[in-house]
Structures are given as C-alpha cells and as structure tokens.
Amino acid sequence: MAFKDPFSFLKNYPLGHLPSLLLFIGYPVFWLELYLFKAPHGVVSPLASIIFIALAFVILSSKSLTIVTDAKKAFGQLDISLKAITAIGLMAIMGILSCAFYASLLPLHLVQESDAINYHLAIPRQHLIDGSFAHIPWSGADFFLMTVDYALAPFWLVNAIPNKFPQFIFLLGLIPLLVSLCRQLHQDKKVTAVIVVFAFLGSHGFGIQMGTAMMDMIVCYLFIAVVDSLLRRKIWLFSLEAAFLCCAKPLAPLQVMLLIVLLFL
Numbered sequence: 001m002a003f004k005d006p007f008s009f010l011k012n013y014p015l016g017h018l019p020s021l022l023l024f025i026g027y028p029v030f031w032l033e034l035y036l037f038k039a040p041h042g043v044v045s046p047l048a049s050i051i052f053i054a055l056a057f058v059i060l061s062s063k064s065l066t067i068v069t070d071a072k073k074a075f076g077q078l079d080i081s082l083k084a085i086t087a088i089g090l091m092a093i094m095g096i097l098s099c100a101f102y103a104s105l106l107p108l109h110l111v112q113e114s115d116a117i118n119y120h121l122a123i124p125r126q127h128l129i130d131g132s133f134a135h136i137p138w139s140g141a142d143f144f145l146m147t148v149d150y151a152l153a154p155f156w157l158v159n160a161i162p163n164k165f166p167q168f169i170f171l172l173g174l175i176p177l178l179v180s181l182c183r184q185l186h187q188d189k190k191v192t193a194v195i196v197v198f199a200f201l202g203s204h205g206f207g208i209q210m211g212t213a214m215m216d217m218i219v220c221y222l223f224i225a226v227v228d229s230l231l232r233r234k235i236w237l238f239s240l241e242a243a244f245l246c247c248a249k250p251l252a253p254l255q256v257m258l259l260i261v262l263l264f265l
Contacts, residue, residue, distance in 0.1 A: 022052060027147065049155055120146070120149050148244055179196075
C-alpha cells in the first residue's frame with residue numbers, strides 16, 4: 001500500500017503537529033548548512049523552507065476539505081446562543097491572529113525579544129559564520145541546551161535580517177492541538193474545544209508572546225504535542241517531540257521531569 005501511494009504517510013500526518021516538521025527538517029539541515037553548504041555570512045540557503053512548504057502543501061491539501069466539512073458540521077450542531085458566541089469569538093480570533101501575523105513580519109526589536117537577539121538567534125548564526133561547532137569563547141550561552149534553536153536557524157536566517165515567522169507557525173499549530181486534546185479527553189467535545197481555544201487566544205500570558213521571537217510558545221506547543229502524540233499512540237512522533245521538548249531551553253530537562261512527576265501525582 002505504501003508503494004501505491006507514496007503520500008499516504010503525509011496524508012495521515014496530524015494537522016496540529018505540522019509545526020513539528022520545522023524541527024524535524026531544520027535540525028539536520030542546520031548541520032548541512034554548517035559543514036557542507038557553508039554560510040560564512042550567517043545567511044543560510046532556502047533548502048529547509050522549500051522542503052517544509054512542499055510537505056505542508058501536501059498535508060494541508062489532503063485535509064482541507066475534511067477540515068471545512070467537520071467545522072460546518074460542528075457549527076451546525078450548536079444551539080443558537082452558542083452559534084452567536086462562537087461567531088463573535090471567531091471574529092475576535094481573526095483579529096488577534098491578524099495582529100500576531102503582522103507582528104511576526106517585523107524585525108526583532110521588542111524588549112521581550114532580548115534573549116532571542118542575544119543568544120537564541122545569535123549563537124547559531126555565530127557557529128555558521130565560524131563554520132564550526134566549537135565552543136564560542138565569548139559566550140556563556142553557548143553552553144545552553146539549544147536544540148530547538150539550531151533546528152529553527154535554517155528558517156530564521158534565510159535573510160541577512162533574521163525573521164521570527166516560525167514562532168507564528170507554532171502559534172497556529174497550538175489551536176488544532178488544543179481541539180484534538182479536547183476531543184480525546186472530554187465528553188462535551190464541541191463546547192469544551194471552543195472554550196479552551198478562546199481562553200488560550202484571549203489569555204494575557206500568551207497574548208504578550210504572539211508575533212514575537214520568544215521561545216515559550218514553542219515550548220508550550222511541544223508539551224501539548226507530546227501529550228497529544230501519546231494519546232494518539234503515535235510513538236515515533238511522541239519520541240521525536242519529547243526529545244526536542246527536553247532540549248528546548250536551558251534547564252528544560254529539570255522542568256520536564258517536574259511536569260512528569262506532577263502528571264503522575
């Protein structure tokens with residue numbers, strides 16, 4: 001069957017886990033850029049972006065009709081009051097996401113983006129400029145666990161001015177992930193999913209990060225993605241996402257171990 005339909009794997013790939021492809025693609029490409037293609041000016045080739053766009057197109061095109069049909073069906077089953085609330089909420093969501101999209105196109109310049117400027121983007125770029133993964137003597141941050149940073153560097157550094165658009169893709173990925181979790185964990189799936197998505201997009205803690213270069217949204221995405229993959233029993237996807245989660249930020253392994261203990265308790 002696999003030989004008859006080479007795209008069957010992509011067609012069955014969970015939509016909410018689409019941002020994970022950025023990491024799966026970007027990490028090996030970073031090493032190609034570092035040692036094979038060379039990027040002495042810290043600007044990488046568009047290879048990773050081209051691969052991601054191609055795979056995302058196949059996945060989205062195979063699921064677009066199903067998504068629209070399911071959304072219409074779910075909306076039609078709501079009573080009149082919930083339909084009104086959902087319609088108003090959807091307009092608010094579009095406004096929020098539009099602002100986040102616009103902000104994601106701007107250069108890094110905000111105070112809360114200082115860590116991204118200082119080391120999240122700077123360290124991978126410095127390694128590319130040096131053409132080596134040897135320790136950077138002037139940077140203590142080079143000792144941090146930054147696997148996610150290296151995986152996203154081939155997308156951040158395709159221009160002389162680094163971009164932060166991948167963070168916006170992780171924001172979009174969180175929405176279908178939350179809906180997926182609600183479907184698996186709660187009986188009143190439709191109402192719960194609407195409330196959870198509205199709460200997520202309307203919260204101050206996430207709102208101040210939308211459209212920025214901050215990494216916490218990515219860490220949140222990875223945690224939810226790991227739980228979703230485990231519930232779906234997609235062990236290969238769970239293993240890859242869990243590996244990136246454990247190496248997402250400094251002290252991340254300690255945080256993950258604490259979360260595991262709390263979940264079991």
